[in-house]
Structure formats: structure tokens, C-alpha cells
Amino acid sequence: MLEIKGLTAEIGGKQILNGLDLVVPQGEVHAIMGPNGAGKSTLSYILSGRPGYDVTGGTATFNGVDLLELEPEERAALGVFLAFQYPVELPGVGNANFLRTALNAQRRARDEAELDAPSFLKLARAEMARLSMPADMLKRNVNVGFSGGEKKRNEVLQMAILKPKLAILDETDSGLDIDALRIVAEGVNSQRGPEFSALVITHYQRLLDYIVPDRVHVLSAGRIIRSGGPELAHELEAHGYADIVASAA
Amino acid sequence: MSDTIDNATIDTVAALAEGGYKWGFSTDIDMEMAPVGLNEDIIRLISAKKNEPEWLLEWRLKSYAAWLKTEEPDWAMLHHDPIDYQALHYYAAPKKKAGPKSLDEVDPELLKTYAKLGIPLKEQAYLAGVEPAEGERPQIAVDAVFDSVSVATTFRDQLSKVGVIFCPISEAVHSHPELVRKYLGSVVPAGDNYFAALNSAVFTDGSFVFIPKGVRCPMELSTYFRINAKNTGQFERTLIICEDGGYVSYLEGCTAPQRDENQLHAAVVELVAMEDATIKYSTVQNWYPGDANGVGGIYNFVTKRGACRGDRSKISWTQVETGSAITWKYPSCILQGDGSVGEFYSVAVTTNHQQADTGTKMIHIGKNTSSTIVSKGISAGQSNNTYRGLVRVLPKADNARNFTQCDSLLIGDQCGAHTVPYIEARNPTAKLEHEATTSKISDDQLFYCRSRGLSQEDAVGMIVNGFCRDVLKELPMEFAVEAQKLLAISLEGSVG
Numbered sequence: 031m032l033e034i035k036g037l038t039a040e041i042g043g044k045q046i047l048n049g050l051d052l053v054v055p056q057g058e059v060h061a062i063m064g065p066n067g068a069g070k071s072t073l074s075y076i077l078s079g080r081p082g083y084d085v086t087g088g089t090a091t092f093n094g095v096d097l098l099e100l101e102p103e104e105r106a107a108l109g110v111f112l113a114f115q116y117p118v119e120l121p122g123v124g125n126a127n128f129l130r131t132a133l134n135a136q137r138r139a140r141d142e143a144e145l146d147a148p149s150f151l152k153l154a155r156a157e158m159a160r161l162s163m164p165a166d167m168l169k170r171n172v173n174v175g176f177s178g179g180e181k182k183r184n185e186v187l188q189m190a191i192l193k194p195k196l197a198i199l200d201e202t203d204s205g206l207d208i209d210a211l212r213i214v215a216e217g218v219n220s221q222r223g224p225e226f227s228a229l230v231i232t233h234y235q236r237l238l239d240y241i242v243p244d245r246v247h248v249l250s251a252g253r254i255i256r257s258g259g260p261e262l263a264h265e266l267e268a269h270g271y272a273d274i275v276a277s278a279a
Numbered sequence: 280m281s282d283t284i285d286n287a288t289i290d291t292v293a294a295l296a297e298g299g300y301k302w303g304f305s306t307d308i309d310m311e312m313a314p315v316g317l318n319e320d321i322i323r324l325i326s327a328k329k330n331e332p333e334w335l336l337e338w339r340l341k342s343y344a345a346w347l348k349t350e351e352p353d354w355a356m357l358h359h360d361p362i363d364y365q366a367l368h369y370y371a372a373p374k375k376k377a378g379p380k381s382l383d384e385v386d387p388e389l390l391k392t393y394a395k396l397g398i399p400l401k402e403q404a405y406l407a408g409v410e411p412a413e414g415e416r417p418q419i420a421v422d423a424v425f426d427s428v429s430v431a432t433t434f435r436d437q438l439s440k441v442g443v444i445f446c447p448i449s450e451a452v453h454s455h456p457e458l459v460r461k462y463l464g465s466v467v468p469a470g471d472n473y474f475a476a477l478n479s480a481v482f483t484d485g486s487f488v489f490i491p492k493g494v495r496c497p498m499e500l501s502t503y504f505r506i507n508a509k510n511t512g513q514f515e516r517t518l519i520i521c522e523d524g525g526y527v528s529y530l531e532g533c534t535a536p537q538r539d540e541n542q543l544h545a546a547v548v549e550l551v552a553m554e555d556a557t558i559k560y561s562t563v564q565n566w567y568p569g570d571a572n573g574v575g576g577i578y579n580f581v582t583k584r585g586a587c588r589g590d591r592s593k594i595s596w597t598q599v600e601t602g603s604a605i606t607w608k609y610p611s612c613i614l615q616g617d618g619s620v621g622e623f624y625s626v627a628v629t630t631n632h633q634q635a636d637t638g639t640k641m642i643h644i645g646k647n648t649s650s651t652i653v654s655k656g657i658s659a660g661q662s663n664n665t666y667r668g669l670v671r672v673l674p675k676a677d678n679a680r681n682f683t684q685c686d687s688l689l690i691g692d693q694c695g696a697h698t699v700p701y702i703e704a705r706n707p708t709a710k711l712e713h714e715a716t717t718s719k720i721s722d723d724q725l726f727y728c729r730s731r732g733l734s735q736e737d738a739v740g741m742i743v744n745g746f747c748r749d750v751l752k753e754l755p756m757e758f759a760v761e762a763q764k765l766l767a768i769s770l771e772g773s774v775g
């Protein structure tokens with residue numbers, strides 16, 4: 031369970047999160063929507079531990095563990111996974127090598143047995159088949175020369191292999207065509223279960239047709255101003271943010 | 280395996296064990312050294328000690344005369360205190376050092392290698408210089424001679440079966456004088472440069488390799504197995520000759536940090552490749568870089584050159600340089616034969632206060648020659664890293680091809696990376712490509728890796744190895760694995 035209470039945060043001295051409260055019970059998928067500049071990406075970076083963001087108040091715990099005290103790699107070992115909005119390229123670093131090293135680093139941190147290369151490949155190929163990803167993706171360098179859609183699919187592949195407990199998807203749907211969208215959604219949905227929670231950050235209702243959320247929250251000016259069931263997303267699609275933002279001010 | 284172990288075997292590998300893998304220095308030193316300074320008498324002494332023939336002494340003296348006439352070069356982007364050449368010892372007999380008390384005290388890496396060679400434990404103990412119990416054979420002072428290495432016994436047979444000669448050059452002078460005389464100085468003449476002249480005058484020892492016609496050397500030759508590596512560190516001289524259709528892969532150096540009280544290392548390496556021959560020369564160097572303030576490190580001023588004499592011959596240089604206070608070297612290829620190929624793959628890492636001015640020269644002389652240069656410079660700390668390269672196409676060198684890629688990676692904001700490429704094309708059919716990039720390890724890349732579970736150190740190591748991949752994949756496998764680890768280790772603590 032993810033529990034955020036009164037979170038305030040700045041970047042470069044500028045206050046972005048203004049007392050954010052959010053609870054995502056275990057096994058649920060919650061959507062975060064909101065106007066640009068609301069703080070959605072900031073929230074995702076703070077939860078995953080990106081340097082440069084200063085938490086000035088409040089708490090964020092995952093299964094009772096204080097997330098904000100941990101290094102990024104420690105949060106990963108705990109089961110936090112961020113699917114980046116703009117995945118970065120790692121020249122010369124093979125995708126398979128990267129994934130296996132990451133997976134084994136997490137397993138080591140959790141005192142689990144590491145996977146050898148053949149076992150890893152077996153696992154990776156199985157996941158890729160399920161996600162209809164071409165086998166050669168493993169041979170390429172991480173995100174190098176990948177189209178936008180391929181990068182997003184690579185994020186979902188990483189998620190499928192690392193099997194996180196809390197996945198944060200930062201605008202995973204941007205830049206995807208319908209088919210890619212379905213594949214990504216399938217990748218997320220196939221993880222769903224009692225051990226899996228997710229925060230899906232998106233602008234558009236469309237993704238939520240495929241990844242049906244348990245709850246939808248509207249984030250504006252650094253706070254959650256409205257929460258509801260999946261129908262809230264339809265309402266936003268129909269009317270936009272203006273009314274909701276205005277009534278919360 | 281016989282019960283009696285060659286004395287020299289003990290000597291040799293004792294030298295390796297303590298010289299190569301231990302940091303500390305023993306206090307009971309028993310050493311014979313010539314007085315400091317360099318003059319004709321010292322050179323005669325060196326030559327006499329090695330029992331050299333007259334022609335070699337003459338060669339040394341001529342080189343010395345040339346050295347006296349040359350001025351120390353200062354055009355590189357390097358700064359160091361002036362070297363007092365009269366304050367160095369140019370001849371020192373090996374030292375006797377206190378050895379380990381048991382195999383437990385021996386570097387496990389060393390033992391692993393012995394195990395790989397199938398050497399039984401008892402012999403390992405002798406090889407590693409473990410002090411024998413009372414009443415057993417006493418440990419003998421190091422006076423290394425190669426041909427008695429039992430470490431090498433297992434593969435020496437294979438080598439001699441096919442006619443490959445691999446021995447110290449001091450031995451080759453006696454066993455194959457005609458070869459040495461013919462080729463020594465033929466690629467790097469004494470007059471070539473200041474340090475080559477000095478080396479030619481006072482060189483101590485080094486490798487001699489001869490591959491006969493049509494022979495593919497059955498294993499990689501490594502200086503690890505060439506004895507008295509410890510003694511030759513200062514002015515090492517290596518000569519490798521590969522006849523028509525021959526192939527050899529030679530590995531120099533090791534990843535364990537090499538400490539040496541001699542600060543100046545001015546080696547000369549000459550390679551000669553005949554028709555259809557291939558020489559692959561790989562170096563992994565981790566000489567002591569000095570303390571965090573750069574004090575006391577080794578100066579690695581090396582002249583390495585390969586002559587592709589025969590048509591379709593090929594010479595490739597691969598180097599991973601992470602040590603030394605100052606690295607100054609340009610392994611080069613003279614592409615004389617038609618269709619000959621030269622390659623240079625390099626990773627040079629500098630951190631703290633290290634300096635490197637390194638690169639290559641590819642001289643295209645024959646027709647249809649081609650060369651490839653891939654240089655990866657990584658700077659961190661307050662170091663300075665310079666790539667200096669020359670691609671020269673002579674007027675008669677039709678259809679010459681060159682591809683050069685020099686990339687610099689900066690870590691932190693206090694280091695420097697410089698690129699000084701020279702391109703001289705005097706034939707209009709030449710096709711030369713040059714690409715250069717400069718980049719930093721971005722915070723985004725680091726965070727991306729960490730968010731997947733990698734520690735900061737592992738993330739830097741992974742990104743750096745990715746950066747260097749094109750070079751690392753040219754290294755023979757064992758070297759490549761060690762080099763990757765070495766890269767990660769040498770950059771520990773450099774980010775953040």
C-alpha cells in the first residue's frame with residue numbers, strides 16, 4: 031500500500047507539491063490526471079527518488095517503509111518501478127545485459143537467488159512473446175535508436191521482467207498508436223493482482239479504456255483536488271479541467 | 280610433473296608473485312646496483328652483465344651518442360617535474376624479498392591462474408615463493424631466466440612443436456642473434472626520438488617472439504609468463520616478428536596494480552608483419568598512478584610501432600590504460616605492404632591528477648591500405664586526457680582508407696579532454712573519415728540505471744563500459760573481462 035500524507039516539495043526553489051494526500055491500497059490501479067504543470071511528473075520522480083527534488087514536508091510510505099529515506103536503487107529493490115515519460119538512451123549498453131544486471135541487483139538486495147544468463151533469457155523471451163515484442167530488442171542497446179513507441183514498450187518489458195509491486199507509469203501513452211497502446215495496456219494488466227499496485231499518470235481517457243482504474247484522481251497545483259471512480263475520467267474528457275480546478279480553488 | 284623443481288622456476292615466479300601482486304615492499308633488500316648516472320661505462324657494464332656480443336654493445340653506444348644529441352620533447356599536453364637522468368640507476372640485479380608463509384598469503388588470483396594451468400598445489404607453493412619449512416629447499420634469490428619456467432612447461436612444448444620462439448630478448452640475443460640483429464631497431468631506430476634513444480642504450484630486457492611462416496601461434500602469448508617482468512619494467516624492449524601467413528596474439532600487462540620504485544618507464548615495442556601475417560597486440564596497463572595528489576606515480580613514456588611490411592599484413596593495437604601518473608604513447612602502424620591493415624583501439628582513463636597524451640599514427644604507404652582508429656578517453660577528477668592522432672597518406676598510397684572515431688567522456692566538471700587530430704592526405708584517392716564526440720555521463724542516465732536497481736557505482740561502471748564497448752570487444756576474452764572490472768574500479772568514487 032502506498033500512503034502519501036501532506037507531501038510538499040520543491041525543485042530549484044520552486045514549490046511544486048502543496049500538501050498532496052494519496053492512498054493506493056494494495057492490488058489497486060489508480061489514475062492521476064490533471065493539467066500541465068500540476069506536478070504529476072514531479073510526484074513520480076519524488077516517489078522514485080530522482081535527485082534534484084527537495085521534499086520539504088509530509089511523508090510517503092510503501093508497505094510501511096519510508097520511501098523518502100531510501101536511495102533510488104533501494105526503492106527499486108523494494109518493488110518501486112517508474113516507467114519514464116522520456117526514457118533515456120544508454121549507448122553501448124546491451125538491453126539484455128542491462129535488464130539481467132538490474133534484476134539480479136534487486137534480487138541480491140532482497141537475498142533472493144540471482145538468475146544466470148540462460149534462465150534470464152528464457153524469462154525475457156517469454157515476456158517478450160506475451161508483449162509481441164521482436165526478439166531482437168534484447169540485442170539492441172538500451173533505447174538507442176528506438177522510436178518513441180519502442181521506448182515505451184521497452185519500459186513495459188522492463189516492468190514485466192522486474193515484476194514491481196508499485197508501478198508508476200508517467201504518461202506511458204504519449205506518442206503511442208492504438209496497437210502499441212493495446213500492447214502496453216496488456217503489459218500492465220497482465221501484472222495486475224493482489225501484489226501489484228499502480229499509479230497511471232495520463233492526460234487522456236483513452237488509455238484508461240484499456241487499463242481500467244479502480245480510482246481516478248485529479249492533481250492540480252500540487253494537490254489532489256478531486257477523486258472518484260473510473261467515470262471521473264469520462265467527465266474530465268467531456269468537460270476538461272477548468273470547472274474542477276475552479277471549484278477547488 | 281617432476282619432483283625436482285627448476286631453481287629458475289622458483290625464481291621466476293617468485294618474482295611475479297611478489298612483484299606483481301603485492302603492494303608492500305619487503306625491508307630486507309639485498310641488491311646489486313650500478314651507481315646512479317648514465318655514461319658509456321654504465322652501458323658497458325649493462326652489456327657485460329648480460330654477456331652481450333660486440334655488435335649489440337656497439338648498437339647501444341651509438342644509441343647513447345644519438346641520445347646525447349637529442350633534446351627532450353615538450354610538445355605534449357603534459358606537465359611533470361624535470362627528470363634527472365643522472366639520478367637513476369640503470370642497472371640493478373634482482374632483489375631478494377621475504378616471501379609469503381603459505382599459500383593462504385598468496386594472491387588468490389595468482390593461484391587461480393596456476394590452477395587453470397593444471398599446476399599441482401605443492402608446485403604452486405614453490406611458484407608463489409612460499410617460504411619452505413625448515414630443512415626444505417631454501418628460497419633462492421631472484422635471478423630470473425625464462426626457459427626454466429615450469430608454469431610455462433605445459434605450453435612451451437606446444438610452442439616449440441610449431442617452431443614459435445617466445446623468450447626474453449636477452450636470451451634471443453644469444454640463441455637467435457641473426458634474427459635480433461636483423462630486426463632490432465628496424466621499426467624504431469634509436470634516432471627516432473629521445474626516449475627511444477635512451478631505451479636503445481640501456482634497455483634491460485623484454486620479449487622476443489618469432490612466428491615462422493604459415494604458423495598460427497596456438498595460444499595467446501602473455502608477458503605474465505615471461506619472466507623477470509619485474510626487472511625489465513624500466514626500459515623494456517620487445518620485438519615481435521611474424522613471417523608470411525603467421526598469426527600471433529600477444530598480451531602485455533596485467534590488471535593488478537603494478538608498483539615500481541622506478542618512476543620512468545620508457546619501453547620500446549617493435550612489431551614486424553610479413554605477407555599475409557597478423558599481429559594482435561593487447562595491453563592492459565594499470566601502473567601505479569600516484570597518490571590522490573598525483574605524487575609518486577609512474578611515467579609511462581612508450582614508443583610502440585608496427586611495420587606492416589608484407590602485402591595484406593595486419594597489425595592491431597588494443598590498449599586499456601588506467602594507471603600511470605603520465606601516459607605518453609602512440610602505438611602506430613606503418614602500412615608499407617599493399618592491402619595492409621592497421622588498427623588502433625584504445626581506452627584511456629584518467630582520474631585524480633593523472634595525465635594522458637596518447638593516440639596513434641597510421642602511415643599509409645602501400646596501395647589499398649586501410650586503418651581504423653577507435654579511441655575512447657575518459658576523464659574524471661582533475662585529470663587531463665588528450666588524444667593525439669596522425670593519419671598520413673603518402674603520394675603513392677592509392678585508395679587509402681581510414682576511419683577514425685575519437686570519443687571523450689567527462690565525469691565531473693574539473694577534468695579536461697582534448698583532441699588533436701592530424702590528417703595529411705597527399706593522394707587524391709584517399710578516403711578518410713573522422714568523427715569525434717564529447718559527452719558527460721548525464722544525471723538522467725545515472726538515475727535511469729539506479730531506478731532499475733543498480734547502485735551508483737554499478738551504474739557508472741555500466742555506462743562507462745558501454746561507452747568503451749567498441750574497444751573492449753577487441754580484447755582477448757580474459758583480458759576483456761578483467762578490463763571491464765578495472766574500468767569500474769578505476770572510476771570508483773569519481774561521480775558524485
